[in-house]
Amino acid sequence: MKSIYKSPLGKEKILHIYDKLQSRLDTKFESRYVDTRFGKTHILVGGDETAPPLICFHGGNVVNPITLKWFEPLSKIYRIFAPDTIGHPGKSDEIRLNPKTNEYAEWVCDFMDGLGLAKAKFIGPSYGGGILIRLAAYAPERIEKAVFLVPSGIAGGKMTGMMRKILIPLAVYKVISTDRNLYKACAAMFDDEIHEDLLLQIQYIYDYVRLETVFPKYATKEELMAYTAPSLLIVADQDIFFPAEQVVPRSKEIFNQLQKIIVLENASHFQNNRNLETIIKEIENFFK
Secondary structure: OOOOEOOHHHHHHHHHHHHHHHHOOOOOEEEEEEEEOOEEEEEEEEOOOOOOEEEEOOOOOOOHHHHHHHHHHHHHOOEEEEEOOOOOOOOOOOOOOOOOOOHHHHHHHHHHHHHOOOOEEEEEEOHHHHHHHHHHHHOHHHEEEEEEEOOOOOOOOOHHHHHHHHHHHHHHHHHOOOHHHHHHHHHHHOOOOOOHHHHHHHHHHHHHEOOOOOOOOOOOOOOOOOOOOOEEEEEEOOOOOOOHHHHHHHHHHHOOOEEEEEEEOOOOOOOOHHHHHHHHHHHHHHHO
16 A cells, blocks of 8 residues: 655654644543444544534645634534545645545445444535545435535636646756745635744645545535535635635535525635634534
8 A cells, every 4th residue: 555645754744743733722632443344533522512513624635633723612512523535644644545535435434333323414625525425425314413514525726727726836846845825735725824834734745645546536416416415605705726616616516405505705615713613603503
């Protein structure tokens, strides 16, 4: 098996920043490992043990605690299960799944079975939103309610924009690895100042990880015919990857129970603190 990391030292640095970011969470999350047909999966578990389960995915090519920090306030009313996506940076096995098939959905079903969860509420941000859509198509009965936050798997932005704002600056950074070029390579993903730890994590990902460049396939209306769980869609108007102008109209075509759509204005792919307050309030109200 080819490692997703370019070197053992790179893996060590990624796991170090994982632990550093986890230690900064206000809620205590314990580690659990669950076996799946694809390999071992690491899951961070925290919140009231008697509370209803909430499964929170993370984005692609980032470590779990980055996104988990966004949803941490929900641990006061839910038992949060946050899996490290298998084949992505983190503590799960390094097996890359095929996002164009049902493999991610099968993986979710496996770790849910390992946790003893027949059904749960879900939050799927970015790449994690695409994983959640694959689950909705494959095993809709496992989803009680779902929040899709700037999700993949529905529609995408124009390749010309991504080339100009992400891919070309990234290629320049690969050749001339300065802080200035690093910032240029990720600035389009943010609408606010990039926190030092997050910028360092992105640098480590660019430097030490073989990036996952294939996203979950776009869902079709036919695939989601049996999916009837209430769903909330939150998108950003300036998202370089999954802009609202593309995602919203197609979501209306493919979902049966899309109860609410929120478009964050002047917002990009990574969310600032102001937007996160809005997002958490909307999720709390939706789940109630």
